Structure formats: structure tokens, C-alpha cells
Amino acid sequence: MQALPPALFAGVRFLLAGMLMVAYAWARGGRLPASRRDWFNIAVTSLLMLVGGNGCVTWAEQWIESNQAALIVATSALWLSWMGTWGPQGERLSGLTLLGLGLGFGGVAVLVQSGLSLRAGPLPAYAVLSLAPVFWAAGSVWSRRAPVACPPAMTAALQMLIAGVVFSALGLAAGEAQRWRWDVDALLVVLYLAVFGSCIAYSAYFWLVHQVPPARLGTYAYVNPAIAVVLGWWVLGERLNPTQVLGTAIILAGVVLVTWAARKPR
Numbered sequence: 408m409q410a411l412p413p414a415l416f417a418g419v420r421f422l423l424a425g426m427l428m429v430a431y432a433w434a435r436g437g438r439l440p441a442s443r444r445d446w447f448n449i450a451v452t453s454l455l456m457l458v459g460g461n462g463c464v465t466w467a468e469q470w471i472e473s474n475q476a477a478l479i480v481a482t483s484a485l486w487l488s489w490m491g492t493w494g495p496q497g498e499r500l501s502g503l504t505l506l507g508l509g510l511g512f513g514g515v516a517v518l519v520q521s522g523l524s525l526r527a528g529p530l531p532a533y534a535v536l537s538l539a540p541v542f543w544a545a546g547s548v549w550s551r552r553a554p555v556a557c558p559p560a561m562t563a564a565l566q567m568l569i570a571g572v573v574f575s576a577l578g579l580a581a582g583e584a585q586r587w588r589w590d591v592d593a594l595l596v597v598l599y600l601a602v603f604g605s606c607i608a609y610s611a612y613f614w615l616v617h618q619v620p621p622a623r624l625g626t627y628a629y630v631n632p633a634i635a636v637v638l639g640w641w642v643l644g645e646r647l648n649p650t651q652v653l654g655t656a657i658i659l660a661g662v663v664l665v666t667w668a669a670r671k672p673r
Contacts, residue, residue, distance in 0.1 A: 511661025
């Protein structure tokens with residue numbers, strides 16, 4: 408399969424997923440937001456989480472292996488915990504949480520340094536990838552603090568449509584249409600990410616944003632790296648060297664500490 412251009416690829420994925428989710432939400436009685444404020448909050452969340460967070464990953468993975476990318480993105484759990492302290496509704500960080508935050512960011516530094524030393528990817532790619540979990544966490548916290556009068560399924564669908572329009576416009580402006588090549592593998596990838604990655608996974612995550620505290624929400628980061636490492640090894644032949652394994656362990660230890668510290672007694 409030829410590599411699809413990143414912006415148009417993301418645009419097609421989110422437009423398809425958004426249309427499927429709008430149809431689903433509408434069939435279940437969901438309707439469009441009525442207020443400008445709701446539209447504004449939906450747009451901000453879309454720009455932060457999907458355009459910023461997902462877009463950074465999509466662009467950086469042109470050079471960085473998927474397993475490394477997933478491990479760096481796992482630090483979203485750390486950012487979620489820290490940003491969850493902001494504002495009058497925030498919670499103070501304990502000493503254990505601060506230790507976990509420090510470990511997590513140290514693990515990212517180890518991974519980035521290892522990747523650069525192996526020339527696995529250019530520095531700008533790692534810099535952009537490191538911003539992805541920041542955008543993702545900021546969008547998650549914004550969405551939680553600025554709920555809209557619209558069912559979660561419809562809200563997620565509109566976020567995907569907004570992201571799809573933005574990505575498609577960026578791709579067309581960058582001349583990516585000339586590089587687009589359809590084949591069976593490309594079609595399957597787009598369909599898989601649209602249905603499972605967006606319609607199912609993103610909608611489930613967005614629903615959880617409003618159900619659990621930010622620190623506990625970040626526990627999803629336990630699963631992503633493990634799956635990415637296994638699939639990267641099995642499907643793409645990717646490997647982790649000892650230094651990268653060390654960075655992985657440090658990141659996961661930091662995430663575990665932060666989440667453990669966030670637990671409260673009943």
C-alpha cells in the first residue's frame with residue numbers, strides 16, 4: 408500500500424466517520440445544537456483533540472514507528488492529571504502524583520533521545536508528536552468543563568465533521584490530492600479507522616470524558632502502548648531496543664503512579 412498523504416487521509420477518515428455517526432445519532436433522536444456557545448465548545452474540542460492531537464500523530468508517524476508514537480502519546484494520562492487541577496473544579500496534586508509526572512516525562516525524554524540517536528526520525532517529528540498528548544488532554548478537560556446540550560453521539564459526530572473539513576482543506580491546500588492513490592489496502596485502512604478508531608473508540612472515549620475524573624480517564628493509556636507494540640512487532644516488523652524498553656517502562660510506571668495517586672477511598 409502506498410502511503411496516503413497525511414492531511415487528506417485524516418480528512419477522509421473523519422468525514423466518513425462523522426457522517427456515519429450523524430446518521431446514527433439522528434436515528435436515535437439526537438438533534439443539532441441550538442446555541443452558538445454549544446457550537447463554539449464543540450469546535451474548540453474538535454480543534455484541540457482531533458486536529459491538534461490526532462493530527463500531530465498522523466503527521467509524525469510518517470517518520471516515527473507506531474510503537475514509539477503510542478508510548479509517547481501515553482503521556483496524555485499525565486497531562487490529563489495535571490490539567491485536571493486547573494480552575495476552581497480542579498484537584499491538588501499529591502507528592503506521589505508529582506513523582507509520577509516526573510517519571511513519565513523522563514521516560515519520554517529517554518524514548519526521544521533513543522530515537523534520535525538511532526536516526527529513527529527527525530527532531531521536528533518528535534517535537535510535534537510530543538505536542539499531541541498536550542492537545543488531546545487540553546481538549547478532554549475543555550470538553551468536561553464546557554458540556555453542551557447535545558447527546559454525546561451527536562457531539563462526537565460534529566467534532567469529527569469539523570476535523571474532517573479542516574484536514575481536507577489543509578490537504579488540498581498542500582497539494583496532497585495529486586499524491587492520493589486508492590487501492591484495496593488503503594480503502595480497508597480508511598474504513599477500519601473510520602469505524603473502529605473514530606465511530607467506536609473515539610465516541611466511547613468522549614462519553615467517558617463526562618463520566619469519570621481526568622486522572623482516572625487517563626487509564627486508557629495503559630492499553631494503547633501494549634497493543635501498539637504487539638501489533639507493530641507482528642504486522643510491521645518493528646522492534647524496541649533496550650533503551651526504548653527502559654523508556655517504555657519509565658513512562659508506564661509514571662502513568663501507574665499518577666493514576667494510583669488519583670484514587671480516592673470510598
